[in-house]
Amino acid sequence: xxxxxxxxxxxxxxxxxxxxxxxxxxxxxxxxxxxxxxxxxxxxxxxxxxxxxxxxxxxxxxxxxxxxxxxxxxxxxxxxxxxxxxxxxxxxxxxxxxxxxxxxxxxxxxxxxxxxxxxxxxxxxxxxxxxxxxxxxxxxxxxxxxxxxxxxxxxxxxxxxxxxxxxxxxxxxxxxxxxxxxxxxxxxxxxxxxxxxxxxxxxxxxxxxxxxxxxxxxxxxxxxxxxxxxxxxxxxxxxxxxxxxxxxxxxxxxxxxxxxxxxxxxxxxxxxxxxxxxxxxxxxxxxxxxxxxxxxxxxxxxxxxxxxx
Numbered sequence: 270x271x272x273x274x275x276x277x278x279x280x281x282x283x284x285x286x287x288x289x290x291x292x293x294x295x296x297x298x299x300x301x302x303x304x305x306x307x308x309x310x311x312x313x314x315x316x317x318x319x320x321x322x323x324x325x326x327x328x329x330x331x332x333x334x335x336x337x338x339x340x341x342x343x344x345x346x347x348x349x350x351x352x353x354x355x356x357x358x359x360x361x362x363x364x365x366x367x368x369x370x371x372x373x374x375x376x377x378x379x380x381x382x383x384x385x386x387x388x389x390x391x392x393x394x395x396x397x398x399x400x401x402x403x404x405x406x407x408x409x410x411x412x413x414x415x416x417x418x419x420x421x422x423x424x425x426x427x428x429x430x431x432x433x434x435x436x437x438x439x440x441x442x443x444x445x446x447x448x449x450x451x452x453x454x455x456x457x458x459x460x461x462x463x464x465x466x467x468x469x470x471x472x473x474x475x476x477x478x479x480x481x482x483x484x485x486x487x488x489x490x491x492x493x494x495x496x497x498x499x500x501x502x503x504x505x506x507x508x509x510x511x512x513x514x515x516x517x518x519x520x521x522x523x524x525x526x527x528x529x530x531x532x533x534x535x536x537x538x539x540x541x542x543x544x545x546x547x548x549x550x551x552x553x554x555x556x557x558x559x560x561x562x563x564x565x566x567x568x569x570x571x572x573x574x575x576x577x578x
Contacts, residue, residue, distance in 0.1 A: 311531035317386030318347040325517030333524035336573035344370035356422035361389040382531035384411040398436040413523035419516035473497040542576040549575035
């Protein structure tokens with residue numbers, strides 16, 4: 270009865286509608302009184318920007334966490350007015366507010382894993398890093414170094430890239446750059462598997478943590494990502510989904526990995542499952558007609574069963 274829609278009387282009687290509403294409330298109240306069990310699921314925190322189109326940012330992260338059985342917390346770093354192909358406006362949140370969000374959540378929730386996405390500025394990157402240090406957190410941290418939007422619009426102050434390397438990367442369990450971000454972080458142009466391996470090995474040596482270099486932008490039938498960890502290289506591949514113009518794949522991917530770590534899975538297992546999940550989200554994408562462009566595509570995050578045990 271709880272899940273049934275409220276049906277108004279055909280004669281439009283207000284009295285009848287009120288009576289029916291009262292009856293439903295009584296039934297719902299009765300059922301609630303007999304529910305005494307609670308559910309305990311892992312908790313993950315995303316420290317990232319808000320995307321008004323809900324395809325990327327904290328919206329994508331929360332949808333991913335929910336699909337994968339993890340409760341999501343958010344610390345918002347900026348508000349972005351955007352659609353998949355265009356950023357209209359970006360307003361960072363104050364560093365004081367960023368810190369306050371992280372502190373109140375970390376002090377009250379048993380956070381099992383964290384991730385970062387859009388951090389906007391040098392000041393926010395420094396604040397996030399210092400707050401994590403001050404909390405003496407040993408929680409796994411996935412850093413998705415968001416620098417530009419899918420459409421090419423800049424999302425990070427130009428002088429902030431070095432701050433990632435010096436302040437936040439040393440705290441990371443995993444760093445997840447795509448090929449363009451890798452170049453902006455100091456790699457030479459990546460054109461093929463060989464140059465991809467070269468860049469990943471150099472990053473692992475330089476940043477002293479695991480690196481997941483995402484190769485989806487390389488030409489080929491498969492989207493190949495490479496994990497560089499403890500001196501070894503592990504490949505994760507899935508068929509490349511063509512003719513789709515979504516955004517938020519990097520956010521979704523890193524959020525899925527974070528969800529896996531929150532659930533106690535190993536790094537490699539978390540990445541393998543997340544690769545399947547994000548591929549399913551892309552392959553089963555949503556599409557609408559736009560008033561100003563041909564189509565708007567969005568990831569479909571309703572595919573947690575794509576990686577079910």
